[in-house]
Amino acid sequence: MEYVSQKTVTILERRLGLMHLFFFVLIMGYMVGVRLILERGYLAVELSHGFVSATLEGNTYSMGGGQSYAVDSPELIGPQLESNALFVPTTVATTRGQRQDNCTDPAQPCNADADCMRLPPLAYGLCEDGRCMQLGWCPRENIDVTQVTVLQNLRDLNVILTADMHFPRLGSERMSTEDGRKARTSWSLSSLIRRAGVPYATAVSDGLVLSCVLEWACDLNPGAAPCVPRLRVFPLAQNASFNVEWATYHQVRDGKRAYLPPSLTHLLPPSLPHSLPPSLTHARTHLLPPSLPPSLAPSLTHSSLPPSLRYARTHAACPLTYSYPPPGARRARYGAAP
Amino acid sequence: MRDGPDTEQHRDLHNATGLRLLFTSRGTGRRVDLYACVLQVHPYP
Numbered sequence: 001m002e003y004v005s006q007k008t009v010t011i012l013e014r015r016l017g018l019m020h021l022f023f024f025v026l027i028m029g030y031m032v033g034v035r036l037i038l039e040r041g042y043l044a045v046e047l048s049h050g051f052v053s054a055t056l057e058g059n060t061y062s063m064g065g066g067q068s069y070a071v072d073s074p075e076l077i078g079p080q081l082e083s084n085a086l087f088v089p090t091t092v093a094t095t096r097g098q099r100q101d102n103c104t105d106p107a108q109p110c111n112a113d114a115d116c117m118r119l120p121p122l123a124y125g126l127c128e129d130g131r132c133m134q135l136g137w138c139p140r141e142n143i144d145v146t147q148v149t150v151l152q153n154l155r156d157l158n159v160i161l162t163a164d165m166h167f168p169r170l171g172s173e174r175m176s177t178e179d180g181r182k183a184r185t186s187w188s189l190s191s192l193i194r195r196a197g198v199p200y201a202t203a204v205s206d207g208l209v210l211s212c213v214l215e216w217a218c219d220l221n222p223g224a225a226p227c228v229p230r231l232r233v234f235p236l237a238q239n240a241s242f243n244v245e246w247a248t249y250h251q252v253r254d255g256k257r258a259y260l261p262p263s264l265t266h267l268l269p270p271s272l273p274h275s276l277p278p279s280l281t282h283a284r285t286h287l288l289p290p291s292l293p294p295s296l297a298p299s300l301t302h303s304s305l306p307p308s309l310r311y312a313r314t315h316a317a318c319p320l321t322y323s324y325p326p327p328g329a330r331r332a333r334y335g336a337a338p
Numbered sequence: 339m340r341d342g343p344d345t346e347q348h349r350d351l352h353n354a355t356g357l358r359l360l361f362t363s364r365g366t367g368r369r370v371d372l373y374a375c376v377l378q379v380h381p382y383p
Binding site for chain 1: 344345346347348349350351352353354355356357358359360361362363364365366367368369370371373374375377378379
């Protein structure tokens with residue numbers, strides 16, 4: 001006959017008992033004190049994202065060439081409908097009346113013809129007045145012909161934000177700044193720059209990319225106060241300027257602009273003289289291939305074509321038989337053959 | 339429409355420096371939840 005007997009041994013050891021009690025209290029204290037109370041472990045947490053719509057309101061003015069122009073938001077913002085973003089041009093350099101021609105490029109300084117690249121039909125290695133000559137839109141941007149306007153009083157322009165937020169897992173209602181809660185929705189542009197910690201003058205002259213975050217920290221328990229967002233602004237990168245280039249195309253027929261709706265002309269600041277400065281007209285233009293004859297210009301307007309096609313189309317219409325330098329010019333430079 | 343012999347293509351070039359503002363809305367929601375408490379005290383939920 002077999003049987004199994006279990007025996008329990010109780011050790012009366014005070015230090016072992018205290019050690020057991022100590023670790024029990026330690027673990028319970030950590031779970032209740034730290035995880036539950038201090039770290040709010042009794043709360044369910046959900047992270048979420050919402051949408052923001054931004055518009056610009058207000059009137060101000062810009063200064064350029066000693067004149068001031070009234071500016072409002074429709075004139076400033078382009079494109080008007082952008083998803084979660086705004087671009088406010090603070091300094092605009094406008095070079096009016098450019099046309100396809102050969103002219104010197106301020107971005108390509110030179111001392112002799114050898115310093116200039118030969119890349120027909122764009123460039124033929126000519127150095128004039130310390131600058132390389134190149135086929136392109138003339139006149140180039142330079143201080144003589146480019147009109148610079150600087151936007152003034154950014155504190156008079158306000159950014160209006162409309163934002164929403166939703167926590168579907170926690171079963172909250174959809175929240176919006178437009179549903180009656182006391183949420184701030186308007187900030188001046190200068191206050192956004194100040195919040196980002198960037199000097200005002202630097203932001204206006206060099207441009208800036210700002211990340212504007214509407215942060216919702218919401219207590220979704222019954223009876224809690226309505227959740228309102230808080231705006232935080234960060235520069236996307238230190239010393240990161242931002243600029244945009246675009247062109248508006250038109251045709252000039254008999255000295256007058258064509259295809260520009262008259263209703264838009266009042267938005268344009270007064271034009272600068274369209275004549276080229278004397279430095280751009282020089283004695284050696286006869287060495288260059290002729291400009292695109294108007295009769296060869298295609299029927300489509302520039303603005304209706306993508307940039308790559310504008311380039312290809314323009315130069316496909318150029319005569320293909322010219323040579324550089326012309327025979328007469330080569331003899332003049334290197335001496336006639338005996 | 340075909341361009342006439344006295345028609346020239348022109349353009350006005352604009353180079354703008356300015357403020358590029360990028361907006362986002364993000365949030366954190368919190369609510370008392372019994373299941374969250376169980377997760378804290380139970381080793382194998």
